[in-house]
Amino acid sequence: MKQIYWRIYAIAKNTLIESLRQRVLLVLLLFGLVLTGASFYFTNFTFQEEFKFLKDIGSAAISVTGLLIAMIGAAQLIPAEIERRTIYTVLSKPVRRVEFLLGKYLGLLGLLTLMVALMSIIFGGVLWLKEVVEIQEIQMQSQGGELSEGQQRMLEQVYEQSRDLGMFQALLLIWLKLALVAGIAVLFSTMATSTVFIVFSTLVVYFIGHLQATAKEVWIQEGTGGVFEKFVLVLVSWFVPDFQAYSIIDEILAGTNVEWTYIFEITGYSIIYLLVILALGGLVFQEREL
């Protein structure tokens, strides 16, 4: 049993190192870091609620960069191994295909975790910088004297928004969403050989995942859809995750209090979904002619 873990760990580590050497992914990461850092200057376009705008732009930078890295990275996992024929060398050793797939996925997840962590640190730095600037402005307004009731409230609001613990919830949800997208892309990579096809298919699932909750509600619960629509919808929702569940990120960033129980429920949902996807991927990959 211990050997299985070591084998998966070795493949995951190798995948992570290999991914870090890929220029495309590094450029994407760099782009994400610059975008997160630059979000500070975007707030100049508005005259209020700078923290909300800062958080929206910063988290979107993490999400978009992560999405691209998850899809492009996952799309290259298996097709690239087949193209370079390195997969035969690995699988000729006592390594099961499922272990290989799991190792590859975990390597990619490692890269995504590293990326989210790095960008979150930059994001945290930008928020801290904004906090310092805002506090200085309030102190300048009071001219070193006692703060008025309004200024005291402004100061409290600055702390409330810049040191919002809800940010951790948002970052966790972003990471889970990216992990799920990467899982879907890995599932497609066990069936297809074309990188473009894998990226495109993952994108389609991603968008359907955002639409299906509303479609389900309108067509099924309201009874506005026909039999055919309902059948297609049931079929689609059987496979596709409900990505709307993660849309709560925007509310958290806007300052809405979300209970940790909801976050844990989404975490459980994501983990179980990932296990199902990876199990499916393992089954498909097992049967695949290499």
Add this chain to the structure above:
Amino acid sequence: MRSILITIALLAVWGWIKHPWESSISSQRKEIIYGQDLPVSFKLRETVGQELTLAALGGFRGLVATFLWISLTEAWEERQWTRVRTLADFAVTLQPRVLFFWENGAWHLAWNASVSVKKYAKDKSEARKDYESRQWIKAGIDMLERGIRVNPDRATLYHRMAELYWQRLEDYEKSAIYYRLASQKPYAPSYTDRFVGYALERAGKYGEAYQHWQELAAQSDFTERRPRHQKKVLEHLEKMKVKMAELESSEPKID
């Protein structure tokens, strides 16, 4: 063959668990976003178009709302008021729990647009300008009313509504009602309490106002928590006592 059967079985079991689970998550999500698990009929009118739009946006609702607001700021600078209203409507539809969009959207309509059409509109009669100005104020009220429906437990929008009735319509009675509602919500600024009294005085309801100031002065919690508020309440109560005495003495006496 065995793998295919396992795959089908796995999908069947997962699908069976997944549907009710996702429905429960969706219901909780709507409660967080809209404050309640709204029936679809309401959403069709006010939010569903939004859900489809935001779904199509692929989960970047907050970001889109942010950029819409930046466009709104441009439209405001160029005094394109219809565009301001459309963009504000879109922003509040995307993020109905963000009070900033409601209160500032209403401010643009009831203050900026309403004043601007009176001040800058050319080739229009005064009556026409007045009419248009009132329409923009109504649009601001409508926006705040919708915002209050979605966020009934937050003081900010009641506070803005009270300001709107006070400053734009000089309807102090309604202003007092909204200040009172604002003061009853959690984390309401302490001055909303005082403004109930000021508004009642402006409305000419001195008796009610005096009673309100007395009630405020009798509150036991404000000595430690709100010393400035206490000072202002007591000072104003003294003024009210004088005012009430004046009113009593000026009333015609029947022998």
